[in-house]
Amino acid sequence: MPLAFKKETFRDNYDYSNSQDAIKRFPFPFAEDQYMYSVNIEPHVKGKPGSVCEFAFDVDEHYVGECLDKQITLDLDRGRYAVLPHMMDAQWDFVELTMEALANDYPEHFSLKKDGLNWTWENKPLNIKHSFVFGDASTMPMDPFEYMSRQVQGDFVLLDQRDDTLYADGGFVTSQADWSLAFDVGMSWREWHAPVPRATELGVMDRALKYLMNIQLGSPVRRLNWTMTVNPRLDTSPENYPLWGTDRNTVNPENIEDKIHLRVELQSLFRLPRSNGIVFSIRCYLISLKELATYPRWAKRLHRVQKTMHPDLVEYKGMTKFHPMMVEWLSQFDDGETLSVGTQPE
Amino acid sequence: MERGYWIRSKPVYTSLLWHEKATSHLIVAQGQGGMAVLKLLQLMHPKQPITVLYTPQSDADYSKTLLKVVPEGLHILDTEEKILQKLDSTLHTLYMGMRLYIAGSEDFMWTVAKVANKFGIEDAGMMKELTGTLARPIYCVHCKAITHDVTTNIGKCSGCGRMLFVRDHFSRHLGAYMGLMVDAESPGDLPEIEEIYP
Amino acid sequence: MSMIDVKVAAVEQVTPLVKHFTFVRQDGLAFPAFSGGSHVVVSMNVGGRVFRNPYSLMGSPADTSAYHISVRKQEHSRGGSLFMHESIEVGSSLQITYPVNLFALAKKAHKHILIAGGIGITPFMSQLFDLHRLNANFELHYAYRSPEHGAFADQLKASYGSQLRCYTDSQGGRIDLLALLSKQPLGTHVYVCGPNPMVVAVIETAKNLGWPDNTIHSEQFLSPGVGEPFKIHLKKSEIEVHVPADMSMLEAIELAGVEADYLCRGGVCGRCEVDVLESDGALLHHDHFLTDAEKASGKKIMPCVSRARCQKLVLDL
Numbered sequence: 001m002p003l004a005f006k007k008e009t010f011r012d013n014y015d016y017s018n019s020q021d022a023i024k025r026f027p028f029p030f031a032e033d034q035y036m037y038s039v040n041i042e043p044h045v046k047g048k049p050g051s052v053c054e055f056a057f058d059v060d061e062h063y064v065g066e067c068l069d070k071q072i073t074l075d076l077d078r079g080r081y082a083v084l085p086h087m088m089d090a091q092w093d094f095v096e097l098t099m100e101a102l103a104n105d106y107p108e109h110f111s112l113k114k115d116g117l118n119w120t121w122e123n124k125p126l127n128i129k130h131s132f133v134f135g136d137a138s139t140m141p142m143d144p145f146e147y148m149s150r151q152v153q154g155d156f157v158l159l160d161q162r163d164d165t166l167y168a169d170g171g172f173v174t175s176q177a178d179w180s181l182a183f184d185v186g187m188s189w190r191e192w193h194a195p196v197p198r199a200t201e202l203g204v205m206d207r208a209l210k211y212l213m214n215i216q217l218g219s220p221v222r223r224l225n226w227t228m229t230v231n232p233r234l235d236t237s238p239e240n241y242p243l244w245g246t247d248r249n250t251v252n253p254e255n256i257e258d259k260i261h262l263r264v265e266l267q268s269l270f271r272l273p274r275s276n277g278i279v280f281s282i283r284c285y286l287i288s289l290k291e292l293a294t295y296p297r298w299a300k301r302l303h304r305v306q307k308t309m310h311p312d313l314v315e316y317k318g319m320t321k322f323h324p325m326m327v328e329w330l331s332q333f334d335d336g337e338t339l340s341v342g343t344q345p346e
Numbered sequence: 347m348e349r350g351y352w353i354r355s356k357p358v359y360t361s362l363l364w365h366e367k368a369t370s371h372l373i374v375a376q377g378q379g380g381m382a383v384l385k386l387l388q389l390m391h392p393k394q395p396i397t398v399l400y401t402p403q404s405d406a407d408y409s410k411t412l413l414k415v416v417p418e419g420l421h422i423l424d425t426e427e428k429i430l431q432k433l434d435s436t437l438h439t440l441y442m443g444m445r446l447y448i449a450g451s452e453d454f455m456w457t458v459a460k461v462a463n464k465f466g467i468e469d470a471g472m473m474k475e476l477t478g479t480l481a482r483p484i485y486c487v488h489c490k491a492i493t494h495d496v497t498t499n500i501g502k503c504s505g506c507g508r509m510l511f512v513r514d515h516f517s518r519h520l521g522a523y524m525g526l527m528v529d530a531e532s533p534g535d536l537p538e539i540e541e542i543y544p
Numbered sequence: 545m546s547m548i549d550v551k552v553a554a555v556e557q558v559t560p561l562v563k564h565f566t567f568v569r570q571d572g573l574a575f576p577a578f579s580g581g582s583h584v585v586v587s588m589n590v591g592g593r594v595f596r597n598p599y600s601l602m603g604s605p606a607d608t609s610a611y612h613i614s615v616r617k618q619e620h621s622r623g624g625s626l627f628m629h630e631s632i633e634v635g636s637s638l639q640i641t642y643p644v645n646l647f648a649l650a651k652k653a654h655k656h657i658l659i660a661g662g663i664g665i666t667p668f669m670s671q672l673f674d675l676h677r678l679n680a681n682f683e684l685h686y687a688y689r690s691p692e693h694g695a696f697a698d699q700l701k702a703s704y705g706s707q708l709r710c711y712t713d714s715q716g717g718r719i720d721l722l723a724l725l726s727k728q729p730l731g732t733h734v735y736v737c738g739p740n741p742m743v744v745a746v747i748e749t750a751k752n753l754g755w756p757d758n759t760i761h762s763e764q765f766l767s768p769g770v771g772e773p774f775k776i777h778l779k780k781s782e783i784e785v786h787v788p789a790d791m792s793m794l795e796a797i798e799l800a801g802v803e804a805d806y807l808c809r810g811g812v813c814g815r816c817e818v819d820v821l822e823s824d825g826a827l828l829h830h831d832h833f834l835t836d837a838e839k840a841s842g843k844k845i846m847p848c849v850s851r852a853r854c855q856k857l858v859l860d861l
Binding site (some may be wrong): 087210 | 546577578579582605606641642644645648650651652700758807813814815827
């Protein structure tokens, strides 16, 4: 599928929308009528052509707009990027992983030429071309991890594996759903996941940790996570909560279909070779209720999921203020038809 | 918050107890933490060498008693800056097998921990006893300033002046709890401010 | 599980008991880079029976053109190491897993003390490349039986000179662990790989001196060992599996055509952990993974190295 990159904004006037193709490939996360918090991890293997899982890192029509938004967020707050000194090997692992994946999967947009350790990287959509020595940070315009994080959609966290746990020892985080890298950097798995209600109790996090520590080189894994956001805003950070917090008050029955977005995170984890670390990639997809309702099956499913949501989760996901209004709006599509298990749009 | 729900990032402090296996012991205490040191020494005088670094506070000074109880290796320093300098120079002379004990306010303990971290000592390798006050250091997630000695559920940021809700989420590298603007969704609408960390 | 097809490019007799093998990829591509201390599991088809043994990667982690392992011929080999020594030659084909690291260097350590006994030198060979590249502060203490058994000692002396100390047992050389570990600067980590008594001695000495647990690292792959035959019932697959005396439970399960998870096959990583649904006798736990409480509970077992002495054993597989 040839990609036409759109000009768009994820703040101020929110000039953002999904094309018909983008709606159809949206990673809708609800396979059943009732939502249960679970780890739902599966191998990150090649998905169907055109799907968001076709390649290790998905590049879509929002690529240029999202990379620009990353730059704006980082210019306003350098604290969105942080990495501890012992993570240099992991930084280069990340460069190798992302450059090779993009160049292989999207040869019309990216290219990587290697002559031993002398590498040349070209990114056509962002108009970047740079030659450097792999492993020599002085030949890069900035940290190698920051350099490539700016050129791949999504947030990235570098995890160090030691003392039988994983530490979030580096990150590039500009589209987070309410967590702060500057605060969380250096935290162990349990500390980092501290504020997730019901998860600790269910032992979900401990089981997930055991699983993740066994992720193997060449066998990445993925899962979907979701929340609802007011406006197509990538930077819903705690840092800028004063800027977007009041947005929750602006939702009314007239604008709800354009304002409220389902925000799905495609989370994938890759073992890194030289550092034995793991990169945690969190890719955010946004779709308005109106766009989503172009497929009645999705609207019905979302209605049932939201209607039966546990109040703790409604609170945790920050939906309290607009949740009843959203359930009401979605109910117009739900004729009670029995839906088969699965996330497909039709 | 639901009952029985425990935030795992919140540090667990205990009463100081001797590590039986050690090559030496280093104890760092502030103000009321002097009592924790005395309690520790009541248990036993270990056979390995001990060093005690103590900084008294105006409302809690155990210097005199410590001078009587600690036979050698006691250093009384009158400011936090001096005790941190002494800590740094002492750590340079010690070997693996040294066990570290800290007693004082939360702010003090994590300031000490940061110095120890530079020597490759991890948080798990330090024993900590919270004494004197429950006051919290608060990191403002918006302006990145740390406000010390916050005793209320909501505190004013010393950096940007925003009113911060003190979240039960603790960062060891910052040595502080997360503070989040409390009235971001409804400006000016503040819940009642109560002292809950006296 | 993803496997890599390899071809043996070189075989070298390093000591009377140790052979060194060089692998290249069958598809001509580059291997992935890896981290010092990693191992691969080598699959060997010995007369229709598949052995899978873990071996440490020894070469430079940056060299992606070839992987290197060394194999010591075990006195009581069930077949794996004997096969590698007697049947594998230049041009032989094998399958290996992607590298896995269960013995990683502590990146935040200020100093590293490496202690190797005999063939236990192998995981350190790749770690030394990393330490050298990172300009880290380290010492290697290497003990072996007699001069002819000091695999790679000359090569190590040439590369690391004063950072290496060798101890030759036949010449009265012994590591004085107490002296070595008493006067190490704060932030030091110790690593040991070698025969069981040496591993135990290093861990005990460091713990008794008050070294925190997370500064003490060891690697000791267990071989499945030989025991009495027994029978298991696999609940989900609804089959009975006979475990012969010289076969591990995991091998017997695989032979029966049931796919089971594994990584290290040496009782270390925990990947093959399986729930015990029912048993009427003793579980013989040999792994280093389960806690004592888990072992005592009788609810979990590591089929790669552990066995059972019972009439009935039902596993959740």
